[in-house]
Amino acid sequence: MISSDGLSVYNGYPVMAQQKCLAHLRRHFQRLIQHPGENNQKIGQAFKDLIDEGFRHYSQWQHSQDRYLYNYWAVRFKEKVDLTLKQWSNKAGYEGGKLLRSLKLKADQWWYFLFHPEIPPDNNLAERSLR
DSSP: OEEETTEEEETTEEGGGSOOOHHHHHHHHHHHHHSOSTTHHHHHHHHHHHHHHHHHHHHHHHHHOOHHHHHHHHHHHHHHHHHHHHHHHTTOOHHHHHHHHHHHHTHHHHTHHHHOTTSOSSSOHHHHHHO
């Protein structure tokens, strides 16, 4: 990562204009489900379900290319993510709290694909082919 004129840049693109890999995030939440601790299973499952919904709708958009329906879903989905974050933020232990803080602080990177569906929600073609 380099800085140019005070902006963080990675691989020639502003960091805020990049999609972080949701497949990796999903694995973190899967591990959280297995990790002992108050609310870890509930938090992990809630966000794993949201990520799965994101992958499903992205896949549907790839087939239909219906931008209107995708945008309609994306706005509501982002609201659902924000509500779920608010619901669990004060109830998360250390491990869950780390994940939720990342979702808040880097929301533009985790959910970039919602408003730019030409960008896949993960950055690994091999993982995408498994879905």
